[in-house]
Amino acid sequence: MRMTRMAAVVAATMVAAGPALADSLHFPMLNYRTGPFAPNGIAFADGYQDYLTLLNERDGGIGGVPIRFTECETAYNTERGVECYQSIRGDNPLIIQPLSTGITYQIIPRATQDGIPVHSMGYGRTSAVNGEVFNWVFNYPATYWDGASVIINHLLAENDGSLAGKKIALVYHNSAYGREPIPTLNRLSEELGFEFLALGVDSPGQEQRSQWLQIRRERPDYVLMWGWGVMNPTAIQEAANIRFPMNNFYGVWWSGSEQDVMPVGDGAHGYRSLAMHGTGTDYPIYADIQNYVIEPGLYAGTGDEVGTVLYSRGLYAAMLATEAARTAQEIHGTPNITAAMMRDGMASLEMTEERMAALGLPGFGPEFSVSCQNHGGSGAAMIQEWDANTGTWNLITDWIDSDREMIMEMVMEDSLAYAAENDIEPQCLERSGG
Amino acid sequence: MIYREAGDFKTSYAADNQTFPIRGDRIAYYMVLAFAFLVMPFVINDYWANAIVLPFLIYAIAALGLNILIGYCGQLSLGSGAFMAVGAYATFKLTTAFPGLSIVFVVLLAGLVTAGVGVLFGLPSLRIKGFYLAVATLAAQFFLIWLFTQQPWFYNNSPTGMISMPTREFLGMPVTGPRASAVNMYLLCLVFVVALAWLARNLTRGTLGRRWMAIRDMDIAAEIIGVNPMMAKLSAFAVSSFFIGVAGALFFAVYLGAAEASEAFGIEKSFIILFMVIIGGLGSILGSFIGAFFLIVGPVLLKLLLVDQLGWSTDLAAHLEIMIIGALILLFLITEPHGITALWRTIKEKLRLWPFPH
Known part of the structure; x- marks a missing residue:
């Protein structure tokens, strides 16, 4: 009472x-x-x-x-x-x-x-x-689809324009966030002929031994990561444990901050991630x-x-x-x-x-x-690389464009489905009168 | 003085066996109902409805359901979160497949689907008991959530695995989706809560409830006196899952509007519902409401007090909230191991004797 x-x-x-x-x-x-x-x-x-x-x-x-x-x-x-x-x-x-x-x-x-x-x-x-x-x-x-496309475009440039026969794994936070890039990567894998492997990690992500065991077994050429919170340092630590080459490990922009690499120490040297803006106090x-x-x-x-x-x-x-x-x-x-x-x-x-x-x-x-x-x-982003010796993120590329044509096609598909589900008539909103 | 049965004479068995034998209780009950139906809809604002009252009502249904299983039938379950997910996903699939079907039927059907799934995962209870059964239901928790995040059919192939509730109307007024007003959503949930609490109360004091309690107290003795343990246990699982399924359906359709299985219906949901039942009081209808109030409304009220009233920083308040709620749980369990309803029962006894303590 x-x-x-x-x-x-x-x-x-x-x-x-x-x-x-x-x-x-x-x-x-x-x-x-x-x-x-x-x-x-x-x-x-x-x-x-x-x-x-x-x-x-x-x-x-x-x-x-x-x-x-x-x-x-x-x-x-x-x-x-x-x-x-x-x-x-x-x-x-x-x-x-x-x-x-x-x-x-x-x-x-x-x-x-x-x-x-x-x-x-x-x-x-x-x-x-x-x-x-x-x-x-x-x-x-x-957007996330841009992010996935930018990483693949960067890998294309590194591999002389062809990813055919390569194997790319995605370690993702098993939530709406982590699953966002999967449709894009599926589509890109069909178009470019690389093998795509998606490995979900349950939130919060401290337990990912089995996912990395699978990566060790499957030996992908590149690992991408859509992680957040404690999942990031754990994944980088696991990658370091199985001696996965850090230069081939790419995180999205939410998986590339000091909090993610610092706990791993020297093992994180060379880890790369997307960057949508500059960093540092310069x-x-x-x-x-x-x-x-x-x-x-x-x-x-x-x-x-x-x-x-x-x-x-x-x-x-x-x-x-x-x-x-x-x-x-x-x-x-x-x-x-x-x-x-x-x-x-x-x-x-x-x-x-x-x-x-x-x-x-x-x-x-x-x-x-x-x-x-x-x-x-x-939709453009840069790639940054972690230098564990100096403790800084260094930008290693200029702005890389995403494949906007393909992404817009997917955007139209998904957004029009949403509009149909919710009875929305697609149209631009007029400016408010005030 | 006011609260006692002296002078309240019963002249029939029915009157003697009614839910609230004391007149004071009865009046209080009707007053609460009248307040909830006649006053609340006019005074409730959006924040109170959406942030406090709706989750309280919905969790109360879930706690009622689990209380039937644990408190009345003695079968420990850690799968409530997954059963809520079954209710939610059944609602989503049904309402997108049959947009014309009334939302009330959809919610009830979702409850029935969950009851079926509950019976399926209740089968191990025929062989195993106690903590071992808890582990078996834990398997349900993980398996079902895995199913809902991995099988695109369940979320209509949406790219992220999120399910979103479209707007549905009842009696011409939207009750789900963004256009639904707070009052409509509140009334819909209130009707479900009152109906299901009434059902739970009457089931548990009837034949079925006595069977459940016999099984809970000593299953071998119950079998000897003629209670069929299979029917009793499976009916408890079915009824309990029905309640939890309805709670999950309302939780997704009315309260959240969009959900994702592992985030909204994870193992912590199972635990929080279990805590509600234990803290509120095992084997008590009132206890389910008190438990839900304590664990759902309590943190929000603490936040309002610490952040909005005292102006403390949000992170400090969030940490303090965890500590205070945790300390209160410990305090209640130490001073009153049978839950807050036991405390209420003691107060009632004292009140009836007041002002002569002996």
Whole structure:
């Protein structure tokens, strides 16, 4: 009985504390600083929050309107994600970045109904590239299918244009996330004539002895990995244990951060992964971050993630989100934008080299522009290699393009099937009137 | 003073055997029902419905189901998560194959499918008992989840293995999918909860329930007095799985909207439902509700208190939440090994004697 009374009190205060402050731009964060995926989630969350803090401290927000950010802990758990989404949707959020493919799938129909744009940067539902079906969902600058295609294109270049007769294995997190690249790789294996082997690892991924035993038996030429959280260092350790050549082991961009290779030590030397943006503190923006965020002690978390791969990714996600907000302010001529205006900003976002240089991030990400037909950006990515001696990730290629023609064909197939299932008439959304 | 049976005379066997023999209890029960059906739909907001009340109701059904199996029939099961998955995937397959079929029938059919699967995996219970049976049901957990993630037929060949619930209407109002309003979803789940709790209560105090309890207390003695152990055990598995299947169907269709077998219905689901039953009270209908409340609503309320009210950082609150819930579980199990309902029973006894303790 006491519990119910307490619940009633909490409920009453919840209702009383309802409406949010006006004149601020709300950027909610769905983070995970706990659970088996925390090592990766923390770095991303710190980068995201530090960039928003920087804009607030240095520029007073975006277009003079301060940024308000809130945090909700999901622990990478879809049920928690639902709870978080429900708790922020009434609070005028401008953009939702779930940082989990599973949560993204759940949020897509709800956010579309509520009119809140979703940005799943380099994760989530790949077919959301088709903006005519997924009006409110964006996944620029690249998707999982792009990632798979980029790795294969890189391998093609390394093998003089032919992968015929090669054997390529995929070690994947056995979830919606890990299974995303399989259709692409299946298709590419038919087209290019390599043998494809998919090996699922159950979440969270600490137990993968049998998968690596199978790899040792099958002797694939290359191993690709779609892993996250504790699965990454475990896989790299297992690969080192069976003496698999690290130069032939490629991770997606979510499997290539310091947290993944550091625990393995020297064994991880030469491990490669995709990179959708630059890494390290050699960008001019870090001088400002040092001055406005770190020295006054306003940094998120403990501040020891600055400059790591996933910190940079959080920074990049925040930068793309705030740039979209800035674009929306320009389009609508008002600094106080709504979620619908934010969507317009995202739908006509244009990232150029000049713009990135002006932001203090020259050459950080790919140049791309968003259109109704393409919510997925350029699809290009680079390959980076881990140097265990110096403890740095080095980029070993320039931007590699993906096979967009084939991917768009698959995107159309999947997105139109979704549209038919959910009675959606594919069409571009008009700009909001406000 | 108020809460006692003095003056509440029973003049028939039926009156003497009713579920709530004390008038105070009866009034409280009808008031709770009236509140749930007549007041809640008008005051509930989206956040409370979607984040707190829906999961509570759905987990209460699952806990009721497992309580029938463990608490009443004494058969330990660790396969509840997988049985929920059976309910969810049956719902998905049925509703995509027959879009015109009413969602209520789909959920009930999904329950029946799960009952069939439950009987199949309950067969080992005829030979093995206790922890060994738990291991056998654990096999169900892993096998079924493997099936649902590996066989594309179950998820209609979607590239990621996710299943998504399309919008379905009941009496002209959407109850699943993004267009469903919180009130509709709440009422749908509430009707299922009330109907199934009523069914569970009446099954467990009838012939079938007495058979189950006889098997639970001593199966050899039960066989000697004429209880067929095969029928008793398999019927317990069937009824229990039906409940859990309905819970899984609602969990997927109404609450989550999209699900993936290994993530949404993993082994931790089996454990959390088991904990609900143990903490709430084995062999008690009320206990299933208390257990679900404690493990589902408790963490959310703690989060609201720590993060939204006290303004603590989310990661600290998340860690504290695990510690507090864990400590409370230990505390309750040490002070009241028979679950929170036993505590409630003691309070009731004390209340009836109050203000004269002896």
